[in-house]
Amino acid sequence: MTKDLFGKALLDYHKGNYTEDLITSTNISDEDVLPLPYLFRAYSEMPKLEKKALQLCKGNVLDVGCGSGSHSLYLQEKGFKVKAIDNSKGAIRVAEQRGVLHTELKPLLEETDTFDTIMLLMNGTGIFQTLEQTPKYLNHLKTILNPNGQILIDSSDIKYMYQDDDGGYWLDMNANYYGELDYFLSYKGEKETPIKWLYLDFETLKTACETIGLDCEKIMDGKHYDYLAKLSI
Numbered sequence: 001m002t003k004d005l006f007g008k009a010l011l012d013y014h015k016g017n018y019t020e021d022l023i024t025s026t027n028i029s030d031e032d033v034l035p036l037p038y039l040f041r042a043y044s045e046m047p048k049l050e051k052k053a054l055q056l057c058k059g060n061v062l063d064v065g066c067g068s069g070s071h072s073l074y075l076q077e078k079g080f081k082v083k084a085i086d087n088s089k090g091a092i093r094v095a096e097q098r099g100v101l102h103t104e105l106k107p108l109l110e111e112t113d114t115f116d117t118i119m120l121l122m123n124g125t126g127i128f129q130t131l132e133q134t135p136k137y138l139n140h141l142k143t144i145l146n147p148n149g150q151i152l153i154d155s156s157d158i159k160y161m162y163q164d165d166d167g168g169y170w171l172d173m174n175a176n177y178y179g180e181l182d183y184f185l186s187y188k189g190e191k192e193t194p195i196k197w198l199y200l201d202f203e204t205l206k207t208a209c210e211t212i213g214l215d216c217e218k219i220m221d222g223k224h225y226d227y228l229a230k231l232s233i
């Protein structure tokens with residue numbers, strides 16, 4: 001069971017009780033600060049990949065793992081019909097309180113409505129957790145996609161995280177896929193239950209898509225090994 005520390009942090013920030021940021025780390029990297037204001041970013045503060053994804057939206061939109069609802073709010077203001085889902089209770093409460101009109105507390109695999117655009121942003125592949133589970137998630141996304149619909153998803157090739165100072169890689173070829181990380185989160189001294197979080201390089205995502213009959217096109221590269229992809233049937 002998770003403690004929903006992510007949701008608690010969003011709620012604190014939203015209520016004006018911002019005193020600390022979230023602290024993240026992974027099995028291959030040290031502690032890092034995830035600033036809460038970033039999770040409430042306005043369109044002008046979003047990375048170019050996210051701006052591009054928002055510009056490409058069409059029809060009715062599903063925002064998967066909506067967090068505080070920043071992307072949904074932008075689209076709503078532009079006149080789009082948007083549904084925002086998240087499996088964090090705190091996130092959904094904040095998204096509602098910020099004005100997202102259609103929200104639901106549910107994991108992606110329980111979504112059954114259908115959409116013209118499905119958006120998964122801020123390392124959208126993270127939600128798949130492992131490479132092994134990726135086909136299950138992609139298949140599900142396919143079943144909730146309308147004809148001529150699109151899935152907009154961002155991720156990164158994190159091979160650079162395994163690079164030594166001398167430029168060599170310390171990848172263990174017998175281990176699981178290198179983008180599968182154990183992800184640790186803490187907030188105000190409390191530790192969240194560790195989760196699996198998946199970063200997929202574009203070629204691996206494309207192969208997984210093709211295996212289940214989805215087209216996968218790279219829309220844009222980001223600043224640091226990240227990219228935006230568009231999946232369609």
Ligand SMILES: C[S@@+](CC[C@H](N)C(=O)[O-])C[C@H]1O[C@@H](n2cnc3c(N)ncnc32)[C@H](O)[C@@H]1O
Binds near residue numbers: 064087108109121
């Ligand atoms: C990195 S945050 C991104 C939040 C938001 N999209 C943004 O860009 O600020 C990932 C979000 O996905 C949610 N999440 C993780 N697994 C999920 C799942 N299986 N179904 C729905 N939401 C999920 C988390 O609770 C969290 O709010």
